Structure formats: C-alpha cells, structure tokens
Amino acid sequence: MRPTGWRLVLGTILITGMLCYVVVDQAYASLPLLPWTAIPTLALLAVGEGITAVHTRRRIRRVAGTVPIDPLSAARLVALAKASAVLASLGIGAFGGMALALLSRLHAPASRADALTASGTLLAAGLVLAAALFLEYSCRVPDGDEGEEQPHGE
Secondary structure, eight states: OOOOOHHHHHHHHHHHHHHHHHHHHHGGGGGGOTTTTHHHHHHHHHHHHHHHHHHHHHHHOTTTOOOOOOHHHHHHHHHHHHHHHHHHHHHHHHHHHHHHHGGGGTTTTHHHHHHHHHHHHOOOOOOHHHHHHHHHTTTTTTGGGGSSSSOOOO
C-alpha cells in the first residue's frame, strides 16, 4: 500500500469545491439550512484519530511499556486513515465551495449562519485530514527496525 498522495487530496478538494460552489450559487434558495452537527462530529473523529496515531506510533516504535502492534491491526488503521483522508478532502471541498458561494450573500441572516457553519465544518474537516495523514504516517515501520527480531507472545 502506498501513502496517500497530495494529488489525490488536492484534486478531490478542488473538484468537490467547484461543484459545490456552482450548486450552492445556483440553487441556494431551495436548499435547507445547514446543520451545525457535522462540526463536533468531525472534531471528535479528528481527536480520536490523533490519539490513535500517537499510541500506534509508540507501539510500532516499541517504546517501553507498550505492547507491539499486530500487523493486521496496523493495516486496518492505514485503511481507516486513507478513507478518512478522502472523506476529509470531500468535506473541505464541499464546505469550502459552499462558504465561497455564500460570501456574496452575507447580508441575509440565514446565509450568514450557513456561511459560519460551512466555515466551521471546513475547519473540522481540515483537522480530520491532518489527523488521518498523521495516523497513516504513524503506521510506517522505522527504517532501522528491519533486521530487529520481533518479540513473541503476550
């Protein structure tokens, strides 16, 4: 498995952002108010992935007092990180495009509320992207440990 590339992340953000900008700009009047609940949900996901990344990194590096991680568990965490990076890229693009489309409508209270919610969700999705990329990085095996014997048991 290869690391998530910046081209995938940036391409997803740009394409999703353009599509959402056009949709929101053309059909904003018929869209419902944007719910704020995605902000704490994404923030909690980012915190969870960040904590998992720190613990996984310690276990892979075999810090004293930690149990070595099972290779299958590490592979599953990499899959979670890759999926989270794509989800976060979609969120950044979608809510970034929405926020940009609403900039010209800030005089209306509903548009202002939606712009603030979109901006908060954009920031929360950015946190998820950072945590996902850190989790993916944390699952890498250090170069110096290739010849070291793996402890058995436990």
